[in-house]
Amino acid sequence: MKVHEYQAKELFARYGIPVPPGTVVATAAEAEAAAARVGKPVVVKAQVLVGGRGKAGGVKIAKTPAEAREKAAAILGMDIKGETVKKVLVTEAVDIAREIYVAVVMDRRAQKPLVMASAEGGVEIEVTAKENPSAIQRVWIDPLYGMHPFQSRQLATALAGDAELAKPMADIIQKLYRLYDEVDASLAEINPLVVTPDRRVLALDAKLNFDDNALERHPDFETLRDLDAEDPGEVRARAEGLSFVRLSGNVGCVVNGAGLAMATMDLVKFYGGQPANFLDIGGSSRPEKVIAALSIILQDTSVKSILFNIFGGITRCDDVARGLVTAFDQMNLKLPVVVRLTGTNEDEAREILRAVPAIHPAETMDEAVKKAIALAA
Amino acid sequence: MLIDRNTRLVVQGITGRDGSFHAAQMAAYGTQIVAGVTPGKGGTKFENTVPIFDSVHDAVDATGANTSVIYVRAPFAADAICEAADAGVRLVVCITEGVPVRDMLRVVPFLKERSTRLVGPNCPGMIAPNARVKVGILPASIVKPGSVGVVSRSGTLTYEVVYQLTRAGMGQSTCLGIGGDPVIGTNFIDALRLFQADEETEAVVLIGEIGGSDEEEAAAFITEKVTKPVVAFIAGQTAPPGKRMGHAGAIVTGGSGTAADKMAAFAAAGIPVAKIPSEITGLVAAAAPALKRG
Numbered sequence: 001m002k003v004h005e006y007q008a009k010e011l012f013a014r015y016g017i018p019v020p021p022g023t024v025v026a027t028a029a030e031a032e033a034a035a036a037r038v039g040k041p042v043v044v045k046a047q048v049l050v051g052g053r054g055k056a057g058g059v060k061i062a063k064t065p066a067e068a069r070e071k072a073a074a075i076l077g078m079d080i081k082g083e084t085v086k087k088v089l090v091t092e093a094v095d096i097a098r099e100i101y102v103a104v105v106m107d108r109r110a111q112k113p114l115v116m117a118s119a120e121g122g123v124e125i126e127v128t129a130k131e132n133p134s135a136i137q138r139v140w141i142d143p144l145y146g147m148h149p150f151q152s153r154q155l156a157t158a159l160a161g162d163a164e165l166a167k168p169m170a171d172i173i174q175k176l177y178r179l180y181d182e183v184d185a186s187l188a189e190i191n192p193l194v195v196t197p198d199r200r201v202l203a204l205d206a207k208l209n210f211d212d213n214a215l216e217r218h219p220d221f222e223t224l225r226d227l228d229a230e231d232p233g234e235v236r237a238r239a240e241g242l243s244f245v246r247l248s249g250n251v252g253c254v255v256n257g258a259g260l261a262m263a264t265m266d267l268v269k270f271y272g273g274q275p276a277n278f279l280d281i282g283g284s285s286r287p288e289k290v291i292a293a294l295s296i297i298l299q300d301t302s303v304k305s306i307l308f309n310i311f312g313g314i315t316r317c318d319d320v321a322r323g324l325v326t327a328f329d330q331m332n333l334k335l336p337v338v339v340r341l342t343g344t345n346e347d348e349a350r351e352i353l354r355a356v357p358a359i360h361p362a363e364t365m366d367e368a369v370k371k372a373i374a375l376a377a
Numbered sequence: 378m379l380i381d382r383n384t385r386l387v388v389q390g391i392t393g394r395d396g397s398f399h400a401a402q403m404a405a406y407g408t409q410i411v412a413g414v415t416p417g418k419g420g421t422k423f424e425n426t427v428p429i430f431d432s433v434h435d436a437v438d439a440t441g442a443n444t445s446v447i448y449v450r451a452p453f454a455a456d457a458i459c460e461a462a463d464a465g466v467r468l469v470v471c472i473t474e475g476v477p478v479r480d481m482l483r484v485v486p487f488l489k490e491r492s493t494r495l496v497g498p499n500c501p502g503m504i505a506p507n508a509r510v511k512v513g514i515l516p517a518s519i520v521k522p523g524s525v526g527v528v529s530r531s532g533t534l535t536y537e538v539v540y541q542l543t544r545a546g547m548g549q550s551t552c553l554g555i556g557g558d559p560v561i562g563t564n565f566i567d568a569l570r571l572f573q574a575d576e577e578t579e580a581v582v583l584i585g586e587i588g589g590s591d592e593e594e595a596a597a598f599i600t601e602k603v604t605k606p607v608v609a610f611i612a613g614q615t616a617p618p619g620k621r622m623g624h625a626g627a628i629v630t631g632g633s634g635t636a637a638d639k640m641a642a643f644a645a646a647g648i649p650v651a652k653i654p655s656e657i658t659g660l661v662a663a664a665a666p667a668l669k670r671g
Contacts, residue, residue, distance in 0.1 A: 106478055108559045108589045111485045126631045143482040184479050213625055214477035243623040258623025259531020259586055262612040263654055269615045270653050280623040311533040313516045343516060366655050
């Protein structure tokens, strides 16, 4: 789960990481009032979960409250990579002497958290990694000990250049790791961490992603979730215990298991079609899950055919077949449906599906995909 | 490899819905289930035959269990893994999906200290058709005794590939699901090392997916250390970046972990890569012409 900059900054502040004061607002008038309270030039920043808002014009400096109003009006409602800006953060414009990058990520290869830092802040770390890889400092953390103070000192000394600045920087890095660990983050990033001309050190931006698997032990984080920024199909799917990602094609896919679901959409593309979605109905597919899956897919009007690819293991094919029969009864389904069911209880499933002549049966995954593409054309 | 007729299995979470169903399935296939563990239910029996204990330590002491399979809920899975390792179980297979990464980061060093191998979490486990032993949830109906090793990050996609191998007459030595999470106990390199050393295995099918760099490292390892033919397939060629595709580990981040990169790594190492699952059997036949088929 991703959260907005203003939400991440609230958590940063709770952990003692210094952030410039700011107010999140939803209207231009509120932006003007917020800027007036700051009493200095401000930055108006679009609050979106996608990256690249700066390049898209979602971050603007305003010297006066009136100007803040104007900039907020321009940014609110803006579309940034498919996400509509609903809120802006109005925050004090800070003079910058230096920009630094610091992040904690999970290193899958080392199976340890990794703290990355670079004196070239304000640039995406992927760009630094490509253009100047030696600028990136890396420190791996033993998850049993946590971050040793000497590790944060080492990084800070390399970044700061002088001992006086290294101290507050080490403190921030230490706190960032503690935050990452305690909130079950999968990414905690400050880019940039700035040094001001009067030598203060501040987190000018904040990015936090949470491990979805750990959300159960942080029930309060559910309130941080921005349902408006997510695809409604994905929100609905999560509530139903399904895994769904919208794509742009016209062949709707219902599959059990993530790997098979990916392979199915790849196969649609391979045979010249366009998959409309990734959808994993999960292990134990009660008939209600099939109905939920179909109603999520049917919300997308570009879908022209629906493909079921089920390999029964824990999932019983007869459960899926029953769900399909009920769906045909209840939903007035007009789109062609291609069904491939193999594995646990497939004979029973075939028998059940005889009651629905509108279903196009298929023996193999390849045959099912080709039929679904032809029917979508 | 990993499991055989000497496998003495303890099922952690044997009284739960999934645990009880799969314990019965594993026993029906031929696996020796010597114990179950559910804290608080010690002294009772599963299906009137398998003794249930309060702890893995008790189960190991009483039955000599040497392998464990875990079906407990995600918040308790890491603890269940550590308990099995501490009790001296040498192989722990964790089926549970949804284990927090932070928990797994603490499990990994704990297991290293005790020389316990973990497979999973979020995996279907493994099945050895020649010995008729399975630990996990892979359906026994689709396998066939033989000499192709299968290793995969996925569940049902593995079934699909195994089913196609079986239909093509290519039986399997061991089918091993290593799991779809970012932090897992046994990775592709570990599995390849085992298959290379396994006398029953003549060829290996590797099924990877987007996310991480395990496949790229496996390609390099194959070049250096694996003499048996390997055929690869990668799922998620059409996955959009930044989106988690079901599995917690299946995500393309910052332009890395793409299917294209992984396929290119295998191709560069001279390893045949199937573009679609139905090409796999043909590539195996070409790469291992001496493979026994039936």
